[in-house]
Structures are given as C-alpha cells and as structure tokens.
Amino acid sequence: MQHVESSAIEWDPAPEEFFTGEVWFGPLAPPVTDEALNTLGVMFSPGARTAWHRHVDGQVLYVAHGSGIVANEDGERVQVTAGDAVIIPPGEVHWHGAAADSHMMHLSLTTGGPTEWMGRKVSDDEYMG
C-alpha cells in the first residue's frame, strides 16, 4: 500500500486553457489505467472555476474545504460547502468552482478516462448566475 501524506502532495497549476482564475491540481491517487479511478484534489481561489466540460462515466465531487458552486447546462446550480458531495451523471455538461468569497478544495472522483472539455470557459455572467 502507499501512504499519500497530505503534506507530501505536490500541487501544480491547472492548465490555463481549461480554467479561469487560480486553480491547482494535487493528485492523490492517479489512475493506474486510463479508465481506472482517478482521485484528484483541486484547489480553487475565490472566483476561480473550471471551463465547461463533461465525463464519460460522470463525476463525484467531494468538498473537502471551503465553499463553491456547481452548475450544469440545464440551469441547475447549487452552492456547496465542506462535507458535501455532488454526483454528476455521465455526459452532463457542467462546471464547478469556488465561491466569490471563499477558496474551495474538492476531490474530483472519475473513472472512464480523461475529461472532455467543451472548448468554452465560464463567462463572468455565467459564473454570477
């Protein structure tokens, strides 16, 4: 077994192409095959968010710290806080990010391969809702 101590996780900047604002990736348990479970910590500064995207097998988010927003193309929008989870079904186009006045760290739990990015960022109007 492998012990991944919190203090030993390496946080690297998330790719600017797919995020707005300051976002960091901290891999906890990278997938052992392309389709296997990927457990990724994601740290968002206030106001930072993903671009629009989807996941073949869907996604489970677990909010470890702070508060944020998760929204989808159908107009659903929820405020989340530490201890909450969000279940996003396969193929649902969505985004997530920190609240305007809070950092957020969530775990991104996926299987089935890499994120499918839709080629557009979340505008300020979309973010403000």
Place this chain on the structure above:
Amino acid sequence: MQHVESSAIEWDPAPEEFFTGEVWFGPLAPPVTDEALNTLGVMFSPGARTAWHRHVDGQVLYVAHGSGIVANEDGERVQVTAGDAVIIPPGEVHWHGAAADSHMMHLSLTTGGPTEWMGRKVSDDEYMG
C-alpha cells in the same frame, strides 16, 4: 446532477459481522452498477476498525477527519490523519480503523464490486501492533 449535502447524509451502523467497535456508514455516491465507483463515508469511534478484507480493484481511502491506522498482511502499518490518502492495491488483504484516542472519518473509494471479507476480525494484539 445530485447535491448530497453533508447534513442530509444518513449514517447507519456498519454490519457488526465485519467490524469491531462502533462504526457508521454514510453513503455519498452509491455505485450505479455493481462495478462502478462507490463513494462511501465511514465513521469510526476511537479503537474501532474493519475486519481483514480486500477489494478486487483495490481501494483509495481519503481521511476527511481525525486520525487512524491502515495496516496490511505484510506487516506494513501507517498512521494517517486528516487530508491523507492511502492507496491499497487490488487483492491486498488489509484493515483500517481509528486511532485509540481519536475518531476517524474516511471516504472509501472503490470500483469493481463489493468488499471481500476474509472471515476474521482484527484482534486487540493486531490492532495495537
């Protein structure tokens, strides 16, 4: 999408057959098929622990609160605390539980179907290491 608020999670006693001490299950994102991702919160009282078990696809633990112990049949044993993860390979026989002086809540992240229980609990000697 489905928002699973921390305050809405229903915590039920874990099956006594497979645990020692007081342990509670709080399902965050139950698997949509037998083999899909299962995101389960597990709350251990001080000294409480699983029985010996293994997982077909292995397991990722994420310690959300408190401190605990993860150990395997090969004699590896680690102390874990909030923010840590542990990656347990497919088929590795192991147990996990709270420290003697702390609660622990961890997420259990598995795919590939139900836990395989080995039919024996973790003795006090094994627990004390």
